[in-house]
Amino acid sequence: MRFLLFICILLTTSMAAHGQDAMEAKKTKAQAAAAEIVTMRSDLAKNFIKPDMEITEETFNKVCGAVGKRVKEIMATDGLTIRHVALKYRNPANAPKPAEMEDLQTFEKYPTLHDKWDEVEIDKKKYVRYQRSILVEKACLACHGAKNNRPQFIVGKYPDDKAYDFKAGDFRAVIMVLIKKE
Ligand code: HEC
Secondary structure, eight states: OHHHHHHHHHHHHHHHHHHHHHHHHHHHHHHHHHHHHHHHHHHHHHHHOOTTOOOOHHHHHHTHHHHHHHHHHHHHHHOOEEEEEOSSOSSGGGOOOGGGHHHHHHHHHOTTOOEEEEEEEETTEEEEEEEEEEEOOGGGHHHHSOGGGSOHHHHHHOTTOOOOSOOTTOEEEEEEEEEEOO
16 A cells, blocks of 8 residues: 555656656747747848848848748747737737736836746636847848838838837847746
């Protein structure tokens, strides 16, 4: 009897340890995915945006458009939920939900705040959440700079655009990665 109890305890502990390992592995993936997205966008903007070039939808496809595609790929392979969330958003799908406002305001107030981990409940499901800040760089200003300098395709395609008038170093948005808890 005692032996059986011992086996049970051993099994439960090892299952819990396994669950913890799986969560740690997912957290590492979440952090890596966010880092990849920030670096990818920054590198693409630096490589494709040249001074005085005409910015078209084709240019966008090579920068924020390409990033959007990569996000979908990572979600499909790593089982993570990834969103861009911005106070000043261009795509209304990236607008914050009321519960997400406070963190964004904190990131905006403290642009040196790099990232944040916490846990949230959405639609009765529990998630571990990772948020990583995205800052504006000089190369982003071709499309996120002065309101009147925005490329024509952006003015036409995003009538409710709020993602302009940024300066280099400003907080732009977070990448939010959700890991479902078992
Ligand atoms: C060629 C134009 C262009 C450049 C350059 C560009 N963006 Fe964007 N960006 C866009 C467009 C257009 C969207 C809206 C995409 C969509 O419909 O989801 C966007 C969306 C975003 C979003 C998603 C949140 C939102 O507002 O909808 C973030 C974050 C972002 N850009 C950050 C950056 C950063 C940081 C840089 C520089 C490293 C940058 N962008 C450079 C055109 C650009």
